[in-house]
Amino acid sequence: MDTNEVKNEKEAIEALLHTGRATTKLNTRIKPHGTRIRIPLKGRENEAVFYPSSRPHAPVLFGMHGGGFLIGGCAVDDAMWTAMRDALDINIFSIGYRKTPDYAFPCALHDVYESILYLCDKRETYDFDREDITLFGNSAGATLAAASCLLAARDGSLKIRRQVLNYPFLDLKTDPAQKGDPPEELPTSRLFNTLYLADADPSDPLVSPLFASPEEYASLPEAVLTFCEKDTLRAEGEQYARNLEKAGVKVHTRLAKDMPHAFFEVAFSSMASSGGWGVLQKNGSLKRETDATLAFIKEQLSQ
DSSP, X not given: OOHHHHHHHHHHHHHHHHHHHHHHHHHHHOOOSSEEEEEEETTEEEEEEEXXXXXXXXXXXXXXXXXXXXXXXXXXXXXXXXXXXXXXXXEEEEEOOOOTTTOOTTHHHHHHHHHHHHXXXXXXXXXXXXXXXXXXXXXXXXXXXXXXXXXXXXXXSOOOOEEEEESOOOOSSSOHHHHTOOGGGHHHHHHHHHHHHTTSOTTSTTTOGGGXXXXXXXXXXXXXXXXXXEOTTHHHHHHHHHHHHHTTOOEEEEEEEEEETTHHHHTTSGGGGSHHHHHHHHTTHHHXXXXXXXXXXXXXXXX
16 A cells, blocks of 8 residues: 555545534434433433334334444434434334544443343333334444344343344444445445454454344244345345244345435435435435435335
């Protein structure tokens, strides 16, 4: 790597870290359509935003934002969570979690899972059907959703009915270059991996759910998976689906035609009108695939 390449990589990394810090601050300033709640956990607090259903005792979806474990917050995707609550008419909790570079694995996973357990135990506060629990995530949020399903299967303290994963990030062991990431994206992808892993084993299923054992796959809940046609994470998501099916788990999949990674949450954000996203928005494909994905999720949750 020559001097210019090193400089460009350092600049890309610093820009990414700056974005992470900026969205963390932004998260505190947003006034969401849902209700912010503080969740007392051992030695710390976690934050979530609650979007209640209009129906009494409706199902519940616990959702985790994407952003490579570095970017975003529980209120940043407020428009997306609001649209999902309105379309699905279920209770939604957007669960926050500690992010890198300050906190590596397993901090985010513990925050998510312990928060879900706490909220499920608050029967006097939140009216939702504890027999109809869905875990949802986009990208890195899907990592946390899938890993939480594994934790629930291991300790038996929580019965999860479904995992709904959009373009899931399930393999932190394989170098992004081997997945086909273009050279300009490699610094970003590798930084996400490095910061989250720290000293963790990338083959640990709680880090990379793709590497769960056949017995663990068999213990997982029904899966509703959306992949992007133009996404280097597509292959690991499709392999995860095959592994689940082989283990006897019911799987529903759809492919978002011509879509790149992260299209679903971007469609609800200001980013949708800029850069390459603006082209997809102008030709209508971004909205079309986002609406189709939401309809797909609604269909499976109504079963």
